[in-house]
Each structure stands twice: as C-alpha cells, then as structure tokens.
Amino acid sequence: MDLLFLFEWIDTSMLAEISKAYGGVFAVVQTFHLGAMVLLGGMILVGDLRLLNITMSDIPAPVVLKNTERWVGYALVAIVLSGIFMMSAVAIKLYYNVFFLSKMVGLFMGVCFFYLIRKPLLNGDHSELNPWSIKIIAVTSILIWFSVAASGRWIGFS
Amino acid sequence: MNKKLLERMSVLVSVAIVVGWGIFWGTQVVAVQEMLKLAYG
Numbered sequence: 001m002d003l004l005f006l007f008e009w010i011d012t013s014m015l016a017e018i019s020k021a022y023g024g025v026f027a028v029v030q031t032f033h034l035g036a037m038v039l040l041g042g043m044i045l046v047g048d049l050r051l052l053n054i055t056m057s058d059i060p061a062p063v064v065l066k067n068t069e070r071w072v073g074y075a076l077v078a079i080v081l082s083g084i085f086m087m088s089a090v091a092i093k094l095y096y097n098v099f100f101l102s103k104m105v106g107l108f109m110g111v112c113f114f115y116l117i118r119k120p121l122l123n124g125d126h127s128e129l130n131p132w133s134i135k136i137i138a139v140t141s142i143l144i145w146f147s148v149a150a151s152g153r154w155i156g157f158s
Numbered sequence: 159m160n161k162k163l164l165e166r167m168s169v170l171v172s173v174a175i176v177v178g179w180g181i182f183w184g185t186q187v188v189a190v191q192e193m194l195k196l197a198y199g
Contacts, residue, residue, distance in 0.1 A: 140172035
C-alpha cells in the first residue's frame with residue numbers, strides 16, 4: 001500500500017506550516033519528544049531488567065511492572081503526538097527514508113508486544129509461569145525497543 | 159484467554175522475534191559497519 005498521499009497531505013497541512021516556520025516551537029516539541037522517549041525507554045528497561053533479576057530483585061516483579069507500565073502509556077501518547085508534529089516538518093523526506101519505516105514498524109511491534117503479550121501475561125502472580133518464559137519475554141522486549149531507538153538515531157545519519 | 163495458552167503463544171512469538179532479529183541483523187553486518195564508518199568516521 002502506497003502511503004505517499006498521506007505524507008503529502010501532512011506536508012501541506014497547517015501543522016507542517018507551523019513546524020517549518022517556527023524553529024523555536026519545533027525545538028520545544030522535540031524536547032518533549034526526547035523526554036518522553038527517555039521515560040519510555042527507562043520504564044521499559046526497569047521492568048525488563050527486573051524480570052531478568054538484574055535490578056531491584058528485593059522488590060516483587062509484579063509491583064515493579066505495575067508501577068512502570070502506567071508511565072509507558074503516558075510516554076507513548078507524548079511520543080506519538082510530538083512525533084507527528086516533528087515528522088510534518090520533513091514528511092516527504094521521511095517517506096523515502098528506510099530507517100523511518102524501520103522505526104515505525106519497530107514501534108508498532110513494540111506497542112503490540114507490550115499491550116498484547118507483556119502486560120496481560122505478566123500482570124498478577126508470576127509463580128505459575130515458567131521463569132524462562134519471563135526471561136525470553138524480557139529479552140525480546142529489550143531487543144524490540146533497542147531497535148526502535150537505534151532506527152530513530154539512524155534517521156539522523158541518513 | 160487461558161494463561162497457559164497465552165504463555166505458550168508469548169514464548170513462541172518472542173522466540174520468532176529474537177531469531178528473526180538475529181537473522182536480519184546477521185545479514186546486515188557489513189551495511190551496519192559502513193554506516194557506523196560514515197557516521198563516526
């Protein structure tokens with residue numbers, strides 16, 4: 001499916017006019033985008049490292065997950081909203097950028113993995129789960145989100 | 159959904175993602191090296 005029309009529409013939208021004309025506004029939104037990414041990455045990593053018994057092993061894993069998952073949701077909303085604004089400034093360029101596509105696919109996978117697998121399975125008591133199942137889920141989660149972050153960084157190099 | 163079934167499916171999906179990730183980046187080693195060279199010299 002060709003999504004060029006969507007990128008062209010964003011490129012000519014009022015949002016794009018603002019993001020292209022006001023560098024200061026772009027910079028402020030970018031700050032929120034980066035802050036939200038730090039929050040998301042931090043919360044994911046805290047939860048996953050706890051599942052791997054590397055950090056905070058004195059606190060039960062379900063407690064750590066319960067307290068971090070809420071912030072992942074807030075961070076995702078902030079990332080998507082600020083990301084749409086930022087991409088509107090260079091929409092056509094991003095359409096042809098393979099790392100942007102890679103980042104979006106990774107983000108979609110990460111969100112699906114988080115809300116369809118990690119959250120429903122690991123909410124509640126972990127005693128009935130195989131410890132290796134928990135570990136493979138934590139490693140997969142780290143891999144997915146690392147790929148999203150790396151692809152995002154690579155957009156800047158390409 | 160039954161928790162045991164969800165656990166099995168989760169492990170299956172996770173293993174598929176990890177293996178796919180490894181195969182994909184395994185085929186991209188040269189490309190990644192070139193890009194790191196371009197980025198950092």
